[in-house]
Structures are given as C-alpha cells and as structure tokens.
Amino acid sequence: MWYFTEEQRQLAQVCKDFAQNEIAPKAEHHDTHETFNIEAFKKMGELGLLGITADPEYGGAGLGATEATIVMEEFGKACPGLTLSYLAHSMLCVNNINSNASAEQKAKYLPKLITGEHIGAMAMSEPGYGSDAVGMQCKATKADGHYVVNGNKMWITNAQYADTVYLYTRTGKDKKDLTTFIVDTKDCEGFSVSKEIHKMGMRGSPTGELSFENAKVPETNRVGNEGDSVHHMMKNLEIERLTISGISLGIAQACVDQCIKYATEREQFGKPIGDFQMIQKMIAEMAAETEMMRSFLYDSCKLWDEGKVSNTRAAMVKLQLPKMATKIALDAIQLHGGYGYSREFPVERLMRDAKLNEIGAGTNEVMIMIIAKNLLREAAQR
Numbered sequence: 001m002w003y004f005t006e007e008q009r010q011l012a013q014v015c016k017d018f019a020q021n022e023i024a025p026k027a028e029h030h031d032t033h034e035t036f037n038i039e040a041f042k043k044m045g046e047l048g049l050l051g052i053t054a055d056p057e058y059g060g061a062g063l064g065a066t067e068a069t070i071v072m073e074e075f076g077k078a079c080p081g082l083t084l085s086y087l088a089h090s091m092l093c094v095n096n097i098n099s100n101a102s103a104e105q106k107a108k109y110l111p112k113l114i115t116g117e118h119i120g121a122m123a124m125s126e127p128g129y130g131s132d133a134v135g136m137q138c139k140a141t142k143a144d145g146h147y148v149v150n151g152n153k154m155w156i157t158n159a160q161y162a163d164t165v166y167l168y169t170r171t172g173k174d175k176k177d178l179t180t181f182i183v184d185t186k187d188c189e190g191f192s193v194s195k196e197i198h199k200m201g202m203r204g205s206p207t208g209e210l211s212f213e214n215a216k217v218p219e220t221n222r223v224g225n226e227g228d229s230v231h232h233m234m235k236n237l238e239i240e241r242l243t244i245s246g247i248s249l250g251i252a253q254a255c256v257d258q259c260i261k262y263a264t265e266r267e268q269f270g271k272p273i274g275d276f277q278m279i280q281k282m283i284a285e286m287a288a289e290t291e292m293m294r295s296f297l298y299d300s301c302k303l304w305d306e307g308k309v310s311n312t313r314a315a316m317v318k319l320q321l322p323k324m325a326t327k328i329a330l331d332a333i334q335l336h337g338g339y340g341y342s343r344e345f346p347v348e349r350l351m352r353d354a355k356l357n358e359i360g361a362g363t364n365e366v367m368i369m370i371i372a373k374n375l376l377r378e379a380a381q382r
C-alpha cells in the first residue's frame, strides 16, 4: 500500500521471502496429504511472528492489525491452509490471551506460544452451536480449586497439535453465563482430540473435534471472572475479522499473478491466450477487484490501529473479501481451462481454500445480519 511505513514494507518483504522459500514449495504436498508444515510454523516463531500483536514484555512484537494482516496476505499467497493455522495460533489464541488474561497467566503461557515451543488453538464452536455460538453447551462446573469441564468443541483449528487451548464454556443457565479457560492439553486428564476432520480445502491446516469428559481445569486457569466470556469474544472480533480477510486478499493476489503468467505462456490459435479480449477482461477485472479488496482491507486495519474501526466495518470487510476471493479463484480456474480444473496448477487449491473464509470466523449470512442490524439500529436512533 502506498502509505505503508518503511517498517511495514520491510515486514512484507521478510514474509514474502519466507513464504517463497519455506511455505510455497511444500503447499501442494501438505494439501494433498492433509499434513501440517510444522517446520515452517516453528520458524515463524524464530522470525518473531507468532506473537505479532502480543505485548513485548512477554516476547511479542507489540504490533497492530495492519502488520498482522500483512503477514496473512503474504503467507496466504503461498499456502492459505498453513496461514489459517497461523491465524488460529497468533490471533485466536495468543491475541486473546494477551487481551484478556491476567499478568500471571500471560507470563505463564505467552512466552512459549510466541517462540513456537507451544502451539495454540481457540475453541468456541460446538457440533450443535456454530453461528449461535452463545448457545454453547460445553459446561464448566466449579469444584474444589478447579472446574470440571464436560462437552465437545467442533472444527477446532490446530486441535491435533495444540498444547494450549483458549476455551469457551458455559457456567450458568443464562445465555450469557459463559466463562473462558486456558487449557494445558498435555496436562488435562479427561481431554482428548476425539475426531480428525477431513476437509475440502485448507487441508494444510489440521482441524479436529475436542472432547472434555470430566476434565479438570485449575481455577487459576479461568480468564477473568465467571460470565466474562461474551465480553472477551466481542473484544477481539474486529481484529479477527480483519486479519482472516488478509488470507482472502493473499488468495486473490496469487490468482491474479498465476493468471497473468498463464495468459502469456499458454497459446491457442497460434497466439498467447492473453491476446484474446475476453481473457484480458477477466484479468483486468480480477486485478481491479483485488486492488479494491486491498484498499478496503488496509484502510480498515489503519482505522483499527487508530482505535476507530466499527463492528459494522469489520463485518463488511469479512463479508466482501472472502466472497470476492472465491469469485476471483473461480475465474482463475476458468482462465486456466482444463488445467485450472486439474491439480497441475495452484488455482484449484486456492479456490478450495478461498471458500472456507466465507464460513469460518462467522459466515457471510452472519456478517449480513450484523451489518444490517447495526445500520438499521443506528438509523432508528437518529
């Protein structure tokens, strides 16, 4: 972006180089085999990226939404699956602990998560409660010095690898009686990964179901007070929606780059397909849409960094960027013809990966509900 600072440009370059050398060459392999590029993930810790928004006193980089999104964009171009795991760790787990946990809890958990010694996950969704997350049923009951947790958590990114889970539970009858805990998975009797989930896209990101059967979680691992969870959820929503949209931007840009390359190399009727006006139209529109996505996203990140982004704006970004990335990825397949539909070119993988962002972290329909509700309420208050 034209207004990026020198430091932000340098960060983008470091991430781009790392993505090209360490992530992109293995993206297809991890997609095909549904495996996790843990080596690259750990190296992100060495680069200081795993705690990008966390406080420096715990080893974090202390940066904002713009920088976190720069990382998502650059990594997203190379392997959206691995980037989703990076997002679950750095934004859904680390950033949440950094924003909501006590100084003792931060000192205990953040340093190892930030170096990459430990891997993090965030568990909110359940088999029966996705969009209606506040209806969750996973229950924590207070006992002597600890809580007993019972229930299941579904669709959890990094489940199979997580040492630390930022867990949402129900602690009372009222819909909003929700309480958050930090769970040490290796140290928690009654905890297990009950299912590995196989997916259409984002296959380089492990996803699983977590099961808690009379699992004992120390009271000292409760984040804040009982009933604070809804407040915790709301506090981090905007940055989560902006940064996941960075992955969509990376996918769109990767598609544009692939299409330009292919249009100059592939010949039909004795000339490069890029000479045909219908192909030119596709490329021009894709590129223009990607630039529009970039401006809208980074403009919104800048607002977040200045403390000015609204819930409506973040939902608008999360609605538009994932939708546009899926459309661009589908166009990219069309431009590649039969090869686009095969596994010989990355656009097929990028399309499967793009679709997830229309579902995860709140579906398109939920974003529409939020935007419309906010706009109509504001109008009624005027």
Ligand SMILES: Cc1cc2nc3c(=O)[nH]c(=O)nc-3n(C[C@H](O)[C@H](O)[C@H](O)COP(=O)(O)OP(=O)(O)OC[C@H]3O[C@@H](n4cnc5c(N)ncnc54)[C@H](O)[C@@H]3O)c2cc1C
Pocket (backbone or CB within 6 Å): 088, 092, 121, 122, 123, 124, 125, 127, 128, 129, 130, 131, 132, 154, 155, 156, 157, 158, 199, 202, 207, 356, 359, 360, 361, 362, 363, 364, 365, 366, 369
């Ligand atoms: C790959 C992957 C990774 C994920 N990672 C995590 C993670 O790390 N942690 C975590 O907690 N969760 C995670 N999720 C869960 C994700 O956030 C949910 O899938 C999402 O919130 C939607 O919930 P659901 O799948 O239960 O769909 P549902 O809520 O059952 O929705 C089904 C359909 O109904 C629509 N719908 C629902 N309510 C309404 C309404 N009121 N009006 C109109 N339409 C409606 C939805 O938009 C959707 O089209 C992940 C999901 C996936 C697929």
